[in-house]
Amino acid sequence: MxxxxxxxxxxxxxxxxxxxxxxxxxxxxxxxxxxxxxxxxxxxxxxxxxxxxxxxxxxxxxxxxxxxxxxxxxxxxxxxxxxxxxxxxxxxxxxxxxxxxxxxxxxxxxxxxxxxxxxxxxxxxxxxxxxxxxxxxxxxxxxxxxxxxIGKASALGLSHSGYRKAAQILAALAHGVAEQHGVARQLTDIAAQEPGGYPTRTAHIPDAAANAWRWAPELQEVADLFAEAGLPDELMRGAAASLGRWEQVRDAELSAADALEKLRTPTEANADGTSGTA
Missing domain, CATH: 3.40.50.720 (NAD(P)-binding Rossmann-like Domain)
Incomplete structure (x- = not known):
């Protein structure tokens, strides 16, 4: 950018x-x-x-x-x-x-x-x-x-990136479990009938993996913003922690299958389920 x-x-x-x-x-x-x-x-x-x-x-x-x-x-x-x-x-x-x-x-x-x-x-x-x-x-x-x-533009930017990036992570998780059980094609077929369904586009998964090193701290910022507003912040912190499993593939070119495999395997730094990105 x-x-x-x-x-x-x-x-x-x-x-x-x-x-x-x-x-x-x-x-x-x-x-x-x-x-x-x-x-x-x-x-x-x-x-x-x-x-x-x-x-x-x-x-x-x-x-x-x-x-x-x-x-x-x-x-x-x-x-x-x-x-x-x-x-x-x-x-x-x-x-x-x-x-x-x-x-x-x-x-x-x-x-x-x-x-x-x-x-x-x-x-x-x-x-x-x-x-x-x-x-x-x-x-x-x-x-x-x-x-x-000051702060209005920041709040707008994080409000937008929070739902957009978390939706991509949830879609990657959904596709990963569907693939493991042999129903990935059916999931994409169902999602294709729904407007804006991320699971219809597996191409977003490698993109999310390559950008995880900068998305994780961004979602931590979103979580802080949610907490300050008195809203639950667990979803965003969990999404950031999930991105931590992709932290070592910064800007790498992966297939969707390779990205999902790395998502299934915690890195040593993230074995406790937390993101290693500050």
Whole structure:
């Protein structure tokens, strides 16, 4: 998602810089394909940029903001926090960056490639949200302002990702048990008669496995949000724990059968049924 959004910003006329420090070869390949400029570390990036877009795993979001704060940001720097974080964490990130103009943002939809147009909901200071809208004006990323209240975009993003990702995990579990009992085809036939039935599309299972390392902390954020609202959080925590069994297949290309086999077998770190992702 990050490289695709950055490519859209370049398409809109912005100069986009990224920091290769600590990033994987796969990330570097995506950045090169998007023709991003490499900075010599975070300090160099912050010195050269007047807009910072944080788009990473929610498990790293607060630490990224803390590192940015340690290096210092100039007054007027626009900091776009676009990770799947809970409103309470979003508030902490704002407090870490008193010198910046922080926008709470949530990306909903697929990466903006091949004509796909995700929505970027944003809340925060009107001038900052307006500036954000201008950055994406000539792109396929559609900005949708939500007002000034920090946390609104975060709550919307997690509300959406919670039901969407948990539905995929439940569908994978249902398909796994149906396959074991020789009724997987019947399950897909039944689901095909129902609108939006994930069990009709086993192709989503390898996708969920490859993304488990970032989905698990996101669903923990959703669970925290549910708990804060006085709602049961066990389902989301259980979904996150299930994703923990796929933690070691980060970005791997698996068949649905291989992904299900790994889902059946707890990793050593997850033998107690909990997710190893913080």
């Amino acid at each position: 990050g490289a695709a959004v950055a490519a859209q910003l370049r398409r809109g006329g912005a100069r986009v810089i990224w920091s290769p420090e600590g990033r994987s070869p796969a990330t570097a390949e995506r950045a090169e394909a998007a023709r991003l400029e490499a900075a010599d570390g975070l300090a160099d990036l912050l010195e050269r940029a007047d807009v910072v877009l944080s788009l990473c795993s929610p498990a790293a979001a607060e630490n990224v903001a803390r590192q940015v704060a340690e290096h210092g940001v100039e007054n007027g720097t626009l900091y776009i926090e676009a990770n799947a974080t809970a409103p309470r964490r979003m508030q902490r990130i704002v407090q870490l960056l008193p010198g910046a103009s922080v926008v709470d943002a949530a990306l909903i939809g697929p990466p903006p490639v091949n004509g796909k147009r995700p929505l970027l909901y944003a809340s925060g200071p009107p001038s900052a949200v307006s500036r954000l809208s201008g950055l994406f004006a000539m792109t396929d990323v559609q900005v949708r302002p939500l007002g000034e209240e």
